[in-house]
Amino acid sequence: MGPLIDKVAKDNHIGHVIDLGAGQGYLSRTMAFQYDLQVMAIDGSEVQTCGAKRFDTMAIKGFKDKEHLIHHVTDLFTPENATDILQSLQQQHTHPSLLICGLHACGDLSTMMLRLFTQQSDIQALVNVGCCYHFLSHQGPSPGFPMSRTLQSFQLGSTACMLACQAPSRWLDQKEASIKAYEHHFFRCLLQWMMIEKGLISATDKAPIIGRLNKKRDFDSFPIYVKAALTRLGMDPNAISSDDAAAQYHHYKHTAQVDKRIAVLWTLRALLGPVIESFILMDRYMYLEETVPPSPTKSVSILPLFDDLVSPRNMVIVATK
Template sequence: MAIPSGINIPCGFDSIDEYVVVLKQMYKEFAYLPAMHIVDFLVEDHWSELPQDWQEYFDSSAFDIESLIPMASQGQVPADSPESLSGFVRQMFGLRFPRDKIDTGASDDKVAVGDIQKYFLNGMKPKKQAEVIDLAHLVSQVARETGTELVVDVGAGQGYLSRVVAYSAAGSRASVLAVDFAQGQKRGAETFQKRLIKQLRGKKAQTDGYRWQEGDEQRLVHCVVKVGMDSTGELVQMARDQAGGRKWMLCGLHACGDLSSAILKAFVESDASAVALVPCCYNFISENCGDMSGFPLSTAFAGVEIGMNALKTACQATVRWEGKPSETMESFKRNYFRALLHYFMILKGQLSKHDRFPTVGGVTNTELAEAVEREQMQDMAEGIDKEFALYVYAALRKMQSSWHPSLGECLECRRSMEHGFRQMAVVWTLRSIVGPLIEGMLVVDRAMYLAQHCSSISAFALFDPVTSPRNVGAGRAPLNDALDVPEARRLKCEKTFEALCFPVCDWLMLNLNKINRHFAISRNIFPPLQPADTHIHFAGQYY
């Protein structure tokens, strides 16, 4: 099945420029929400920053806290909510990228999928298995169509994607250079590779139809290289040396933070033929670092600063909330307890408002159970709400704090701030609703940056959004011989970028060589351009 062409943007926008303007305007208006830090929520009284009519509505007895879940997941707002709140939710959902998964044919070849499942997926969770199968299929498809003979897998980790691309019967027969910064990851990947090669050379694999060829073990090479915004040169040189004059492409599955931006920069500044990228961990994207910043990459968002708290908000996956309501409510409670502990520590003089937040991380059920044992709370009378007290004792232990408040103090603190739970859940939800808008800015920024160096852009969802909230992918078609590309621009225009740069399952792809003018429900955003200029297609229907 052919790789889709065109970027899906919400309906109602006639140009990418219009969409960018609205994204920036809406973020400026509601930036105070994702800028809030949950830890000091109670100390700084962030609740008071909400519009007065929102506060009154959420504080009323008629409000049902469980209605926050469909509000965040589906944009469903109770009928009695203020019009300004309903308008906010409508606007935020109206700016989201379409997220329906596009079938690229990865599951069509049952024999190939069976081969991968039988030999290549050991050690992977179901989520990872699905992602590796889909991305490996796409990378192999792009490699075949472009004549690419070397795939450079950046941030390869344990080599799951690398092995499927290099050795699977469904692969393109391209060789793979697996790159990671950690020596331990390289050793682990090489161990997995040896085990796999032994299996594929065995009689069972031969009976299953796998045909091992002499020298196949050399198709996958691992190396340790540091890749960052200021250090892409070594990666590019190593790739060129390994390619030895052959075409090569870049790929990455869940390239964390600035690594995604660095991969795009390496692609733009090199002779790589294509790139397939799945970014993640927006909160590790750098800002205010000049040319070394992970955001913004394009001039379209010059001067825009998102901030660490807001970048974390962009990682939220509200699409999962509705399927796991009890887990969502528990998450609300844990966030509330963390904020309440911070308030408690400042109230009792254990911290000042200016101190750095002590790191707690997640408090597990095992740690809570251990707190019960340590504090001898097993036989406590029924009816006493000891949840917060247990959290306090477990969290203080993780913080290595010597402070040990009494049970009575813990109970009194929670009683005095009981209203904080509902308020925390509300603000967490409102912040999360803004998250996709922030993702949209990151996606469009990367698209506009790449559009300066490529001739066509596309975007589609590769993974299921519930299973894989962070997904990005790429593909490429052969050079269109009808394009009269000046020699001076030959390097740039013989590239293809296909990368799903939208962590919540929207593939952003730049197809430099094939301008598809017949994509269904597509609409040209930029005015007519000469073949060597940037040409962008946007397509899609918002649901």
């Protein structure tokens, strides 16, 4: 991503970059130390900023003359405070043209970045790779989806956005992990059915959110998973006995072969993931096309940047005014 940002910046005579959601500053350091760009790295977490500064200290040994090129800020960069942050940058440099970028910027951070690009006259270029579509907002004056006027009549729920994060292209490269994932889906479905049968939840209730369990310990067997999941849900871990869990697992896996039906259903759902992601990306593309005024230097494009087996979120949006 560093070479792409450098090319966009140089082609548009831009020397200053704002890296939103900079995290520990890997991209920011690349832009500053390797490509001599003046970088303001912004992240909302003080922990991330401190980590970035620590890595700067280690990396700067070979780039002593470039230490001044990177500046870290801990703040939530929003449309409300964007002007103040940009003014602080302009106090150091006389109204510089800016490029705003984000590598795997989660949820609404990416869409906010697009809106800032269209609203702030000093921001002349954008390079963005989005991520975590399930964190997109769908309501309010500035929803994460839809953004464009073209797709205003379309709605995607949280389930569809979660599917957009699926990467079926990685299954062939991660066969063992994919097979384990299918087994975990079977565990989850069977547990919910047993909870309904035991009266622990109602069939009309929203599916309980178990959250993250220990993959090495809590998935050794279905009875172990049941106890771990019930504990995580704040229920009596003995509400479903180990013997009952084992018997139901054996029946539905080896006799009824429900696990195979779940695998087929999950595969069909996951294969829709890239389609939904394309829909989200097209919405962002259309928003930029609709919102950025025509000019000789206007450009909006989407292109694959990374190997999708390494980084499933590999599509980058590049725009200039």
